[in-house]
Amino acid sequence: MPTIPSGGAISGGVQYEQYPSRTWHIDKETNRIDGYSDRLQSVGQAAEVILNVERFSWQIYQAYSGVRIHDLLGQEPDFVAAELQRRIREALTVDDRINGISDFSAHMEGDTMLVSFRVNSVYGDTDPIQFSL
Numbered sequence: 043m044p045t046i047p048s049g050g051a052i053s054g055g056v057q058y059e060q061y062p063s064r065t066w067h068i069d070k071e072t073n074r075i076d077g078y079s080d081r082l083q084s085v086g087q088a089a090e091v092i093l094n095v096e097r098f099s100w101q102i103y104q105a106y107s108g109v110r111i112h113d114l115l116g117q118e119p120d121f122v123a124a125e126l127q128r129r130i131r132e133a134l135t136v137d138d139r140i141n142g143i144s145d146f147s148a149h150m151e152g153d154t155m156l157v158s159f160r161v162n163s164v165y166g167d168t169d170p171i172q173f174s175l
Contacts, residue, residue, distance in 0.1 A: 063139055063165075085139050086168040089161045092133050093173065109133035115175065122155060122175070123148035130159065139163050145170065 067079035068087060079087055095108030109129050114122045127146045134140045144167065146159040155175045161168040 082163065082165040082168060085161060085163040085165060088137055089134055089140065089168065089171060106136050111175065119150050119155060126157065134161060
């Protein structure tokens with residue numbers, strides 16, 4: 043019969059350790075890995091990777107990876123802008139280096155919504171990230 047251990051205590055408490063943010067650098071112009079990136083550059087790259095993964099669509103990613111966007115297509119633009127801002131913030135703050143987003147803007151040009159925002163991280167703010175739906 044299993045028993046619960048008694049006595050014993052964790053001495054010194056629990057210490058949390060933040061891992062380095064150094065990662066492979068993806069050169070967008072050549073579509074190749076070109077050296078390393080670190081700190082703010084790696085946060086910006088991580089944000090772009092998260093934004094390019096449709097949540098719950100790929101078995102190779104954890105369920106909390108990516109952002110759900112495709113179900114917003116065809117909805118009212120005002121609803122899409124508000125919901126997209128919430129979903130992007132939620133998806134990006136899974137990364138403990140990211141504090142949130144700022145300067146969010148979304149506007150329609152014809153049938154396309156243009157979105158722009160900055161990622162606020164522990165290393166500072168990224169250049170604006172832009173994409174279209």
